[in-house]
Amino acid sequence: MKNILVLYYSQSGQLGEILTNLVNPLLEDSNCLVTVQQIEPEESYEFPWDKKDFLQVFPESYLQIPRPNKSIPDAVKNKKYDLIIFGYTVWYLSPSIPINSFLKGDDAQVLLKNTPVITVNGSRNMWILTQEKVKRLLVDCKAELVGNIAFVDRHWNHISVITIVHWMMGGKKTKYLGVFPKPGVSEEDINGAGKFGFIIKKHLFQENFKQLQEELVKDGAVQIKPFLIRSDKSGNHIFSKWSAHIYKVGLKSSKRRAKWLNFFEYYLQFAIWVFVPIVFVIFLLTYLPFYARIKKDIKYYQSVRLR
Ligand SMILES: Cc1cc2nc3c(=O)[nH]c(=O)nc-3n(C[C@H](O)[C@H](O)[C@H](O)COP(=O)(O)O)c2cc1C
Structure with a gap:
């Protein structure tokens, strides 16, 4: 059993x-x-x-x-x-x-x-x-x-x-x-x-x-779309800054936290509709030179190994 x-x-x-x-x-x-x-x-x-x-x-x-x-x-x-x-x-x-x-x-x-x-x-x-x-x-x-x-x-x-x-x-x-x-x-x-x-x-x-x-x-x-690895990495970089700042501000004042969360919302819209498409174009332009690296990354993220 x-x-x-x-x-x-x-x-x-x-x-x-x-x-x-x-x-x-x-x-x-x-x-x-x-x-x-x-x-x-x-x-x-x-x-x-x-x-x-x-x-x-x-x-x-x-x-x-x-x-x-x-x-x-x-x-x-x-x-x-x-x-x-x-x-x-x-x-x-x-x-x-x-x-x-x-x-x-x-x-x-x-x-x-x-x-x-x-x-x-x-x-x-x-x-x-x-x-x-x-x-x-x-x-x-x-x-x-x-x-x-x-x-x-x-x-x-x-x-x-x-x-x-x-x-x-x-x-x-x-x-x-x-x-x-x-x-x-x-x-x-x-x-x-x-x-x-x-x-x-x-x-x-x-x-x-x-x-x-x-x-x-x-x-x-x-199933991994290689561009999503890039977006996830960029997103983590940006989110780490915003989250740390909003969290810190919020420890002192919930009003200021709410204000910064509002800014974050505008930023998120900007990132999704402006920043991500720009990153996508750069990704496409650099796809061939980075091909071997991308292949390696996909294999790794499909695995259960931890680097
Ligand atoms: C607050 C919040 C943030 C989310 N952020 C992400 C995200 O960063 N990436 C993602 O792929 N899905 C994200 N999702 C979608 C969730 O992963 C999930 O697919 C969705 O909430 C449905 O899950 P459920 O089974 O709990 O209803 C988010 C959902 C919520 C509620």
Whole structure:
């Protein structure tokens, strides 16, 4: 009998749906006992978001400052698992606050220590450097990262920016204005997540995860658009400055924090609609000379290694 724990945090339920489909091959196997546990913040984040709250979480989210979560029940915590499937989403190029808080807390130390972990992320498309942050936190918990699967919105970057705002602020995964594509991970990808579950099951019963990631990648588990690596790196550089400043200002005055968050919002619009397209042109112009480096980066970010 194999004990599997599915741990995750999802607001809209999208990631929950992905995980349910993904673990279906394990759920249907009488030799697998699957426990599902949601990570819950003590003070929940309202969904749909209002604009102010959406901006308010930026500094703490990016700077990975933990907030209290509810404890994981003892019945779940005091068990040894053969595999943990860890579902997370990305907030401002970092793990969402509940996920970061979990990974930095005592429960994670108990649950993840010396346990194989597969990360599953459900984001818009900017998850690459967040996964590096998650990898480091998993090392701190002495977990053994054996696999990673990324579920993203596959539409053009700027289209997904527009549609995700409509979803996050309106709460419904519908076509914005009736003409834009549906936001988030496509129904096809959500419904097809089970194909990865079969691969995971095979390696779980072989009791050897060494080739797991390679096989997952072959089946399309981690598709990387090279420009998104560049954007993620630039975004992290810029966010590190803004978040540190806003956080510091906010320690003294919440009014000043609100004012700077307002500036940040304007800056974000400028960055998305002006800065990112310029970086894209530069990226295209320098694509050939950097081709070998880009190839190497893609291979690395598809892997579970940590540089
Ligand atoms: C505050 C906030 C910030 C987000 N920032 C990012 C981001 O930087 N990169 C990204 O790919 N997705 C980002 N997303 C999208 C989430 O990763 C996720 O796909 C979406 O919230 C749906 O997740 P759910 O399953 O929790 O509903 C953000 C979402 C929220 C609410």
